[in-house]
Amino acid sequence: MGFGDFLTLPEIKLRVVTCRNVFQNTAQETSRFGEDYERLSAVIMLDPKDITRLSIKDGETVALRNGHGKVVVKAQRSGQEDAHSGIAYMLNSPWSNALVPVPDTGKGVPKYKDFEVTVQGSKGEKVTGIKQLF
Amino acid sequence: MVFSVFRFGDYLSEYFVCTGCALLCDDIEVDVQENRINTVNAACRKGVARMKGCTDPLVCTVDGKEEGIDKAVQKAASILRDAKNPLIFGHGNSSSEAQKLSIDLAKMTGAYIDDTSSFCQGPLVEAILQEKLKTCTLDDVRHRADVIIFWGADPSNSHPRHLSRYSYYPRGKERQRGWEEDRTLISIDIRRSDTALLCKDERFYRIPISGDAEFMEALVSSLSGKVPKTSFDYEKKRILELSNVLRKAKFGVICAGLGLVYSLEQLDPLFKLMDKLNELSDFHLIPMVGQYNMRGFNHNLFEETGYINRLKFDPQNDEPLHGPEYSIVETLYNKKVDAALIIGSDPLSSLPYSIAQNLKDIPLITIDPCQTLTASRSTVTIPCALGGVEADGTAVRMDGAEVTLKKIIKTDRLTDHEILKMIMEAI
Structure with missing residues (x-):
């Protein structure tokens, strides 16, 4: 065990926007309980600056939490995105829905595309399985 | 049995409809062997997966035990009969007949009834059906559109054949020179999506989260000859350039995605922008509906009640109750x-887990071709045939066209x- 293992990893607050991905949609058509669907869904796409701020490496797991829930997903460096430090992207899935708030405005529309989470590295922790979500 | 056969001088073909999304592509060829779909041609990868079927089909169960259809129907009927405030929800992947x-x-059970449009494209479909927004068909887009705006939409991922079949790449009757010269593709989004990449820097307009209304107002100002201003200091020159492209459009279309709706x-602000665009040009809007027959549900309910979603029927009263308080989100929340x-x-x-979990505490009935998370928590599960593959039917495309x-x-x-009919008879 190294000295670093005794240090708490930094946690940061990010705004999350959900989006779609054709590969994940395809995996969903085949099986919602399949490995592909979990592998492609349980992901948060981060700006390289935020990866640095979190002191994690691309592909490591991170814990996401807010007042609505907590999930462990893989952190992934954004691909073609422009710089978006402070904003993260998740694919629309049960993993993002574990964190999506429902405002008490009575309008009947959840905040799928703009919600806040606290992110912290959780190296070694397993990604939350779909059956653990419910 | 092989459906699509190519022969020199004798082209035999039968086309089918893909129910992978609300584009309802009707040019799909399949190779069927031993009553299984072996190959799917022309569909996108999502469509192929849909048509080949899931790997975990739903099993007919009652209380977690495998049962015959009759017992499952009887149990479903008794649940709905005993409930004081039942909810009937879904319909996005159901035939219009269902x-x-x-x-x-x-109506029979005095239930709440709602669909996914309630928390996605509902406001746009409603405005179109109430003739508050000018719309057109996807075929109009293919043949006539010269300016195509994807606003908060990324069809490369959500509707993979949108660009190739309808909106950008095809040669249309009035667009013979295709995308290279005859069409201008524009993306307005908060992120550089795969679709935005096709627009290159010149025609990609990155706006901040929730900046859509202000960007619309800035465009209206610019189209009115005023200096466009935004609180996020969007480059005025770019807004002016964009408004010039829109002003000169012969046939424009805004393909509105969830990014815009949410x-x-x-x-x-959208009505104002569309009004202004139509003072100067000819602009239309098509909602980028996701599930293959979500719009069909909106049409069917609208025809029956004048509303597209969010209803509660009262057996003692002919007039249904309507409003956000009857939406699935609010009924589960409360x-x-x-x-x-x-x-x-x-x-x-x-749905967000914080409200979806309330479904776990009540008797649930799921009708679906495949095992789903909801099915895994249901008292009764009844497998149904997959629409467009194992069952005939009708559906309504994202642009409102009916498809067989x-x-x-x-x-x-x-x-x-057929399953719903049995449940109704049992009730």
């Missing part, structure tokens, strides 16, 4: 329902509307 029966069942508190029939949808996957679905392979499973 949707109409669902509406009848809701960003607007109300639709007024724990108003005591049983639910879920058809052609998976709310435990698609033809069965490709045989199945022992009943269609969604």
Whole structure:
């Protein structure tokens, strides 16, 4: 065990926007309980600056939490995105829905595309399985 | 049995409809062997997966035990009969025939009835049906559109054949020179999506989260000859350039995605922009509907009641109750329902967990071709035939065009509307 293992990893607050991905949609058509669907869904796409701020490496797991829930997903460096430090992207899935708030405005529309989470590295922790979500 | 056969001088072909999304592509060829779909041609990868079927089909169960259809139907009927405030939800992946029966069942049981449009494209579909927004068909887009705006939409991922079949790449009757010279593709989005990449820097307009309404107002100013201003200091020159492209459009279309819908508190800025664009040019809007027959449900309910979603029927009163308080989100949030029939949808996957968990505490009935999260928590699960593959039917495309679905392979499973009919008879 190294000295670093005794240090708490930094946690940061990010705004999350959900989006779609054709590969994940395809995996969903085949099986919602399949490995592909979990592998492609349980992901948060981060700006390289935020990866640095979190002191994690691309592909490591991170814990996401807010007042609505907590999930462990893989952190992934954004691909073609422009710089978006402070904003993260998740694919629309049960993993993002574990964190999506429902405002008490009575309008009947959840905040799928703009919600806040606290992110912290959780190296070694397993990604939350779909059956653990419910 | 092989459906599509190529022969020199003798082209034999039969086309089928893909129900992978609301584009309802009707040029799909399949190779069927031993009553299984072996190959799917022309569909996108998502469509191929849909048509080949899931790997975990739903099993007919009652209380977690495998049962015959009759017992499952009897149990479903007793749940709905005993409930004081049942909810009937889903319909996005159901045939129009099933949707109409669902509406009848809701009337019979005094149920809340809603669909996914309630928390996605509903406001746009409603505005179109109420003739507050000018629209057109996808065929009009293919043949005539020269300026195509994807606003908060990324069809490269959500509707993979949108660009190739309708909006950008095809040569249309009035667009013979295709995308290279005849069409201008524009993306307005908060992120550089795969679709935005096609627009290059010149025609990609990155706006901040929830900046859509202000950007619309800035465009209206610019189209009115005023200096466009935004609180996020968007480069004025770029807005002026964009408004010049829009002004000169011969046939423009805004393909409105969820990014736009969720960003607007109300639709007024969009109405103003569309009005201004139509003073100067000819602009239309098509909602980028996701599930293959979500719009069909909106049409069917609108025809029956004048509303597209968010209803509660009262057996003592002919007039249904309507409003956001009757939406699935609010009824679950306020724990108003005591049983639910879920058809052609998976709310435990698609709704925020904080409210979806309330479904776990009530008797649930799921009708679906595949195992879903909702099914895994249901008291009764009844498998149905997959629309457009194992069952005939009709559906409504994202642009409002009605499409006929033809069965490709045989199945022992009943269609969604046959199951609903049995439940209604049992009640």
